Amino acid sequence: MTTALFPDLVVNGEEVPHALIAAETQNQDAPRGKPGIAWRKAADAVAIRTLLLQEARSRNVSAVPREVGKGRFETEEEALIRSLLETEVETHPPSEAEVHAEWQKDPSRFRAPPLWEVSHILCACDPRDEAGRQHALARAEAIATRAAHDSAGFAALAARESDCGSKAAGGALGQLGPGDTVPEFESSLRTLAEGEITKAPVLTRNGYHVIRLDACAEGEVLPFDVVRDRIALALEKTNWARQARTFVSRLIEASEIEGADIGRA
Template sequence: MNAALFPDLIVNGELVPHALIAAETQNQDAPKGKPGIAWRKAANAVAIRTLLLQEAAARQIVAAPREVGPGRFETEEEALIRGLLEQAIDVAPPTGDTIHSEWEKDPARFRTAPLWEVSHILCGCDPRDAAARAKALARAKGLLALLEGNPKSFAALAARESDCGSRSSGGSLGQLGPNDTVPEFEAALRQLSEGEISAEPVLTRHGYHIIRMDAVAPGKILPFEAVRAKIGEAMEKAAWARQSRSFIAQLVAASDIKGADLNSV
């Protein structure tokens, strides 16, 4: 194994087996053909886990694995790390005034879900097939060019050209809300105004879509009491995350680590 790409990880004198880092690489994103990047990310993650387990041992933490889902339990290591963090981190729930101040910063952030009335024309293809994808894109761009000259022809064009079953209703998909469609399609919906047609074809797992926003109901701003608990929970989670990062940074600063770069922690 190339020692430059895959160096030994040593945390406070403890040599971490290469097999642990290799297993962790499966959880790390890295460009194809760049195993060294995945290894470095994995080494950083394993180094932090090792530090936490060392600290749990030093504090003589005892924690039984908890059920985290139907029939699924924490590993012993996960239980120890949870027990350590529960001991080391103390987050006070935010006060009512603090929660209200957060809400007052921008009440418009807290709305009921939007509704979109949408029509589309699908030029279907398997996005993994480069030739089919290029053919579908060319076809979609051609249809867009026709619509630019005559937007009112959308329904007729959808009925004639769309590869979706909605062609029978002129491309209408009816009302959609968040999570009713694939992420790429929803992201495009959030950028469209009422009456607008997507400027470019939108690629999803189904192919290229030409999307028309027929109507928009943006959602109503919720009163403070309706979102108070949700804001308080989010603030408490954010405070816990800040404290946990600070705790880990303190452990890193006091440790001797070789084979990982935790300077950004």
């Protein structure tokens, strides 16, 4: 039953079940307590998928589902949409001049990975244990406050307080590069200046960390020959996405859609 918040979705006379839109809402970002926003985003996504499937079937497109991961295959609908887009969207590799022009816009974008020298103090806990997590957080916050007032004493503080084996080295973890630690830890490193200590403890699967970035060596700018293939692939993907959006826009303009924002004039 249609409502102002959850209207029926009808694409070229085909009524889409509410259950399909409801399932899609879990993939859409929306503010807490604003289900109507998630529903509208989901309705747009489902409307586009429906349009593509209608077009594929009208053209009698056939497709065999491909393996997309170990033991995981496309659904029949995913295979149909892929095959349709492969037929409709044609891309060509960018020219050498185009690739070089993209690199010249800002060669500093293309660098070798950075290296960080890092020390930390760990207050270990299982994040799934609420009581243990709160206790570890309180400890870590107190340690972070002490470290902020005495950065030079960080190693001694780590030796006394850390639950990590690195305490024997004053909390020093040595040099780390991208991928050497868990994502939450690495993300915090990218926000710190040399000598800076995290203002708030960082939670990972191991517990709360108070982190100090001891030194940072930014990766050197890579020469064009090293990054040429990477740039060419990125340009080709961008061009493909642009053409795919143009194709979908043409389908929308030629369609009658009710219950989705993309169908509005």
